[in-house]
Each structure stands twice: as C-alpha cells, then as structure tokens.
Amino acid sequence: MKNFFLIIIALFISNCSLNDVSNHHGVLFLDKKQEKLIVNNTNKNDIINKLGPPSTKSTFNNDVWIYIERKMTKSSLLKLGQKKLVINNVLILEIDDRGLLSKKDFFDINDMNELDFSKDSTEQIYTKKSFIYDFLSSLRQKINDPLGNRQKKRLNK
Secondary structure, three states: OHHHHHHHHHHHHHHOOOOOOEEEEEOOOHHHHHHHOOOOOOEHHHHHHHHOOOOEEEEOOOEEEEEEEEEEEEOOHHHOOOEEEEEEEEEEEEEOOOOEEEEEEEEOHHHOOOOOOOOOOOOOOOOOOOHHHHHHHHHHHHHHOOOOHHHHHHHHO
16 A cells, blocks of 8 residues: 555656746747848848748738747746746838838837726616617517517417
8 A cells, every 4th residue: 555655656746847837839039030130131031031921911001020929837836827928029020012121120028018907887878768778679689589489479378
C-alpha cells in the first residue's frame, strides 16, 4: 500500500512543470522584425517575406496592413490561474499606390490605454401603452407564430 502511494505521488510530481505555460499568438518577435522595415524603401513583397501575411488588411485610400503579437501566461498560484498579458504588440503599416511602405506605426503594451466604463445605465423610454411597445410585441408574436396556428388552437379549445 505504501508503494502505491509513492507511485501516485511520483506521477503527480513528474507532471508538474516549473516553466510557465504561455500562449503565443501572431507574429513572433514583431518588435525586432519591424526594425528591418524601412519607410519608402520596403515594398509589399519584402514585408510578406519578413513578417508573413498580415493579421488584418484594410483597403481604403491606402492599403493598411495590421500585424499583431500577443503572449499570455498564467499568473501566480495566489491569483488562481488567471491569465496575465506579457506581450501585446501591434504594427500598422500603410502601403501607397506603388506598393511601397509609406507609414509605419508600432505600439507595445505600454501604449495600451486603461479604459474606465461608465456604471450608468439607460432607462426604458417606452411603457406598456406606447406605440413602440405595441409594435414590438406584435412583431414578436408574428415571429414566434407566423401562421397564427397557436391562436386558432386556443380558440378551438
């Protein structure tokens, strides 16, 4: 019996890891790779060769390519395994009509803004006797029973 408990304890200890488990998403080492991109000198092909395809593309006046790097790891045992954001890098590249890099913006975790959300709530502007309430309730009734079968069944009973 003593050997059985030793085997179970050995299995638990062998499965424990002292290294932090981290989830890495996006382009690895984005901060170092973006330094190799030169404005008005680097073209689309060079960008794709160095960084790969962008996370997001936008085509308005200029092409805007967005690259993202995010790394999260588990925090201490006292915080019950909550995830902690370690790296959050965003690279925004604007490409002109000739295919050259025209603008480069790099944001890291220090550039993130902490947003405070309002605790206020919006009150209802309609009552049960208003036109909006009547309209929405009739619309809900038609969606739930488009052929009117439920009302016919109630009348037959």
